[in-house]
Amino acid sequence: MRSVLIAAGGTGGHISPGVALAESLVDRKDSLGISDVFLHSLIRNKDNPDLKQAPCEVLWHNTPSLSGNFLLLPFRYIFQLLKSWIKFRQLGVDAVIGMGGYSSVPALLYAVVFRKKLYLCEQNCIPGKVNRIFFKFADKVAFSFPPKDTKVSCTWEILGNPLRSKTVPKLALKFSEKWDPKKKKQFNVLVMGGSQGARQINNMVVNLMKHEVIQERFRFRMLTGTALYDEVSKKTKDADLISYSDNMAEHYDWANLVIARSGSGVLSECAAYALPMILIPYPFAKDDHQTANAKYMEANGAAALLEQRDEDESKLFRILDSFAQNPEQLNEMSIRSLECSHVEASTETVSFFFDNTK
Structure with a gap:
């Protein structure tokens, strides 16, 4: 033994x-x-x-x-x-x-x-x-x-x-199985910066929600990180804000799309739930491993990669606007995401x- x-x-x-x-x-x-x-x-x-x-x-x-x-x-x-x-x-x-x-x-x-x-x-x-x-x-x-x-x-x-075990999905639904254009006009976007949060991502999304076209087409749920919850809550009332969650399955089930860093845990969990991803790697990670992770998911068609250190939301706006104009992109990414899952x-x-x- x-x-x-x-x-x-x-x-x-x-x-x-x-x-x-x-x-x-x-x-x-x-x-x-x-x-x-x-x-x-x-x-x-x-x-x-x-x-x-x-x-x-x-x-x-x-x-x-x-x-x-x-x-x-x-x-x-x-x-x-x-x-x-x-x-x-x-x-x-x-x-x-x-x-x-x-x-x-x-x-x-x-x-x-x-x-x-x-x-x-x-x-x-x-x-x-x-x-x-x-x-x-x-x-x-x-x-x-x-x-x-x-x-x-x-x-x-x-x-x-x-x-x-608590994170493994009971049933992984692809984008087309969760989002019905006849019933839903908005896409559910889950925003995550890791357990500690990410000020860069939080501020980008807060700025993004000031655009009327984004508010019309997207609904945001932000896991701000405990340390950053008060800061974000003072800046916006347009998103569902959560400081920390121990039940990520609930949020993955809700989401049609994820905006997140590209740590391996997040990528693996999102892929298990067939979620399309917009990945903004932490630019100061050792060996820039988050960018390498994100490029792997991008190369496999499961994610859009956004490499930047500032909080300018313009590139993120263009990506989301493109998805809103062509939801089929999200469905294809969802399929590719599930194919990357283990x-x-x-x-x-x-x-x-x-x-x-x-």
Whole structure:
């Protein structure tokens, strides 16, 4: 029997698919010969909704980022590293799944030093630095998207980004099945900037709603981010504003179109719901990985890509006006979006890592 540790401690983009894998592992423990499943996450994430609802025990750690007080950092880091390793040994961890990010390093090093099975999940088209370093030590690697300019010597597959069970759609309806021109004159647009919100996207959409033609044809629901909710609410009364939601399925079901950043989690969830996307990548993301993700979806016909750093809404206006004039564009994008989806990514990734026949 094996004990499996999932290192998912960085941002929501690492945590959510890590929890999704934990759900699948817990469901299939007996058939896969697994005794225990653990999540390893930073203590700062204790209020993360996914971790609060985790299907297994969460092991909290306080590993410092590789910055800050240069003189004290090595001692603090080594102390937290050894503390984690002692805990892993006590729990008999003999397989580690790394979801990326600096906070996964203690668990990845444990697997390398003590010669445990090491599996990596990479969410983005351009792999993160930590995963790139540990690719050469991994037994298997699962990619969400085709990796760009990446060489991996071990066994790897493109399986999609694991989705939490509560996010998987009961039925993915294409655009033409949700929007009837005889009954609906407006398109439902879901605006998202990630869990922290995105001031750039919020302000672009607020400016957009000042155009009469946009108000006539589009209805907006904005997930502003908790920190930005008050700011946006003072600027507009023309949209349905939500600071944060733990029930994204409800909003995806409502939407005909999404305006969002291009983190892998958002792309995977929108594709699962056959949603056309207008993607505005975060311009300061490491290695510009969000632009690479967005270009992949654009190349597959599932999204329109808008690359800009300012808050000028004119280009976004032209894209939406084009959709209003020709809704068939949205239906075609919806079909292509669904074709990019990997709804069973969680189950398939677990099988890839732990099914001996794979």
